[in-house]
Amino acid sequence: MEFVSPEGLRLDGRRPMEMRQIRGEIGAVAKADGSAFFEMGNTKVIAAVYGPREVENRSQQISDQALVRCEYTMANFSTGDRVRKPKGDRRSTEISLVIRQTMEACILTHLMPRSQIDIFVQVLQADGGTRSACINAATLALADAGIPMRDLVTSCSAGYLNSTPLLDLNYVEDSAGGPDVTVGILPKLDKVTLLQMDAKLPMDIFENVMQLAIEGCKAIANYIRELLLENTKQLEYRRGP
Amino acid sequence: MQEREEAEELVTPGEVLGKGSQVKAGRGAYFSPQNDTVYASLTGRRSLIPPSSLSSDQRPTVEVTGHSAHGAIPEPGSIVIARVTKVMARMASADIMCVGPKSVREKFTGIIRQQDVRATEIDKVDMHLSFRPGDIVRALVLSLGDARAYFLSTAKNELGVVSAESTAGATMVPMSWTEMQCPLTGQIEQRKVAKVAGQA
Numbered sequence: 001m002e003f004v005s006p007e008g009l010r011l012d013g014r015r016p017m018e019m020r021q022i023r024g025e026i027g028a029v030a031k032a033d034g035s036a037f038f039e040m041g042n043t044k045v046i047a048a049v050y051g052p053r054e055v056e057n058r059s060q061q062i063s064d065q066a067l068v069r070c071e072y073t074m075a076n077f078s079t080g081d082r083v084r085k086p087k088g089d090r091r092s093t094e095i096s097l098v099i100r101q102t103m104e105a106c107i108l109t110h111l112m113p114r115s116q117i118d119i120f121v122q123v124l125q126a127d128g129g130t131r132s133a134c135i136n137a138a139t140l141a142l143a144d145a146g147i148p149m150r151d152l153v154t155s156c157s158a159g160y161l162n163s164t165p166l167l168d169l170n171y172v173e174d175s176a177g178g179p180d181v182t183v184g185i186l187p188k189l190d191k192v193t194l195l196q197m198d199a200k201l202p203m204d205i206f207e208n209v210m211q212l213a214i215e216g217c218k219a220i221a222n223y224i225r226e227l228l229l230e231n232t233k234q235l236e237y238r239r240g241p
Numbered sequence: 242m243q244e245r246e247e248a249e250e251l252v253t254p255g256e257v258l259g260k261g262s263q264v265k266a267g268r269g270a271y272f273s274p275q276n277d278t279v280y281a282s283l284t285g286r287r288s289l290i291p292p293s294s295l296s297s298d299q300r301p302t303v304e305v306t307g308h309s310a311h312g313a314i315p316e317p318g319s320i321v322i323a324r325v326t327k328v329m330a331r332m333a334s335a336d337i338m339c340v341g342p343k344s345v346r347e348k349f350t351g352i353i354r355q356q357d358v359r360a361t362e363i364d365k366v367d368m369h370l371s372f373r374p375g376d377i378v379r380a381l382v383l384s385l386g387d388a389r390a391y392f393l394s395t396a397k398n399e400l401g402v403v404s405a406e407s408t409a410g411a412t413m414v415p416m417s418w419t420e421m422q423c424p425l426t427g428q429i430e431q432r433k434v435a436k437v438a439g440q441a
Contacts, residue, residue, distance in 0.1 A: 053347065054347065058388075106254075108271060108282055143253070143254060143283075143284050146283055146284075146307040146308070148254075148269065148271070148282035148283055149254040149255070149282055149283075150254070150255065150271070150273075150280065150282065151254055151255030151280070152253065152254050152255050186255065187255065188255035188256060188257065188280070189255065189273075189280075224253075225253045228253045228284045229251050229253060229284075231284075232251055232284055232285060232286075232308055233251065235308045236308070239308075
């Protein structure tokens with residue numbers, strides 16, 4: 001199948017190095033300590049953060065750092081064909097784990113011993129790159145909750161189809177079976193916290209593809225920073241002098 | 242004295258606040274020893290606090306104050322308002338409702354042990370003649386206590402029961418530091434009464 005037309009356009013009309021439109025919103029769940037909505041093109045996710053709070057299950061309590069928990073779910077209506085029982089399958093457990101590890105790497109857990117932080121992410125609409133969108137939403141929600149972090153974590157995927165590196169794959173490109181590299185970085189510290197790849201790539205091409213994904217992450221980080229600053233300004237304005 | 246110097250600005254997590262040799266990391270900031278840099282860990286306003294002239298370390302402290310309001314948390318030395326939930330022979334347990342002037346958002350339990358009820362004759366204290374379930378008590382946080390509860394103390398004149406209901410259901414009037422009277426029935430009940438400021 002042709003994923004990049006001779007004119008250099010992808011199936012959805014993007015250039016190979018172009019990202020989908022990203023949009024974020026802070027404060028989507030009123031009850032949560034921090035929450036956010038994040039969309040990358042047609043992929044839409046919502047994240048809610050609770051905590052730091054007392055550990056529910058005492059046997060899980062860690063005496064010198066916070067316990068981070070994460071739950072990833074997909075809404076029944078998020079994909080084209082309705083899934084009957086989406087919770088607890090292997091895919092969501094794996095993504096929950098991946099998001100938890102990524103977020104744990106950036107939260108300053110040693111500041112909040114014997115407490116627990118819960119991150120809930122739900123996919124409202126899935127169109128590829130849900131993992132990345134969830135991580136971005138979780139970062140935004142954590143920052144909204146005022147949880148101390150080393151840096152923002154942002155994530156973006158990139159692939160390699162028709163001998164072209166493509167940034168931010170959508171569902172059709174994702175299910176083409178080509179290599180799909182998901183990268184999560186701490187943009188200011190220049191550190192990688194997540195790197196996953198399906199399929200194989202030669203080393204030199206992999207480096208290009210990963211570099212492309214990192215560029216995507218940095219663009220998202222800039223957007224998230226602007227969003228946070230704008231939100232803080234708004235809050236201060238509403239609070240008054 | 243100038244409290245804050247330099248223009249304040251908004252920062253987000255991960256932004257560089259300065260070199261470790263020039264500034265110290267305060268709240269909302271952290272120091273990374275690998276590259277000797279101080280970074281922000283919260284979203285909010287940056288502020289520089291000059292060092293106190295007494296300390297040997299003359300670096301200013303950089304702080305980031307976020308907007309999100311966390312609930313108050315009891316810590317040793319703070320005065321709390323608590324509601325007594327259970328009175329036992331050697332201790333009374335209470336739910337902490339306020340820390341200083343702020344109300345708490347989560348549930349914190351405290352324990353007033355027999356030896357912490359009053360300052361004198363501590364071994365003659367009868368818990369049942371000091372507190373009743375439902376009493377509102379002003380207490381001092383002694384320590385973080387055990388895994389379950391904070392240790393509270395009422396061993397001061399201004400600490401103890403500040404508000405209590407009689408069996409008849411009326412709010413009782415304090416008579417002395419050990420007695421309270423019901424205004425409806427005239428019945429006198431025993432309590433460890435707090436001396437509230439502004440009261441004779």
